[in-house]
Amino acid sequence: MSEIKQLLENNRKWSETTRRQNPEFFESLAKQQKPRYLWIGCSDSRVPANQIVDLPPGDVFVHRNVANLVVHTDFNCLSVLQYAVDVLKVEHIIVCGHYGCGGVDAAIEEQHLGLIGNWLGHIRDIAKQYEGELSPLNAKQKSDRLCEINVLEQAKNVRHNAIVVNALARGQKLHIHSWIYSLDNGLIKDLQSKTNES
Ligand SMILES: [Zn+2]
Numbered sequence: 001m002s003e004i005k006q007l008l009e010n011n012r013k014w015s016e017t018t019r020r021q022n023p024e025f026f027e028s029l030a031k032q033q034k035p036r037y038l039w040i041g042c043s044d045s046r047v048p049a050n051q052i053v054d055l056p057p058g059d060v061f062v063h064r065n066v067a068n069l070v071v072h073t074d075f076n077c078l079s080v081l082q083y084a085v086d087v088l089k090v091e092h093i094i095v096c097g098h099y100g101c102g103g104v105d106a107a108i109e110e111q112h113l114g115l116i117g118n119w120l121g122h123i124r125d126i127a128k129q130y131e132g133e134l135s136p137l138n139a140k141q142k143s144d145r146l147c148e149i150n151v152l153e154q155a156k157n158v159r160h161n162a163i164v165v166n167a168l169a170r171g172q173k174l175h176i177h178s179w180i181y182s183l184d185n186g187l188i189k190d191l192q193s194k195t196n197e198s
Pocket residue numbers: 042043044066067068098100101102103104
């Protein structure tokens with residue numbers, strides 16, 4: 001069986017098993033989605049949102065891009081943020097990065113990667129801003145710390161965005177979390193959780 005046919009076969013089996021365990025599952029999900037969480041994570045195939053927090057379909061609204069960036073001019077990310085906050089009324093926004101992020105490492109090494117180099121420029125800017133803290137560190141420490149700082153900076157971008165500022169101003173419940181995932185042991189570390197302070 002070809003690789004792609006195998007995926008479709010996997011899907012058929014998954015659908016069958018899910019329905020066997022909960023006959024109403026698809027019917028109730030099809031009517032509406034009411035996720036409590038917005039996940040902004042890295043596209044890295046090793047950091048799948050639902051799976052690492054063990055949540056089923058329907059619970060997490062997901063946006064992923066290379067190095068989990070929240071860029072003020074990125075209409076893709078902003079549309080997701082706006083829909084999640086204003087329409088779905090999620091209660092938690094989780095920015096989740098991960099150690100060993102290829103995007104962060106490429107930004108440190110200043111590799112020339114074509115178009116994506118422009119995207120990673122946002123991380124290079126952060127690295128410059130934190131040069132004093134990062135420069136004494138060895139390569140591994142520097143990568144780990146920049147992965148953490150990047151998450152905190154992206155969560156700050158979420159907090160300072162007008163969509164979130166307006167939601168908090170009208171009293172909407174919204175918690176913003178900065179998480180980092182370890183590829184080595186599958187564990188998430190909570191770097192910071194905030195509500196409305198900057
Ligand atoms: Zn990554």
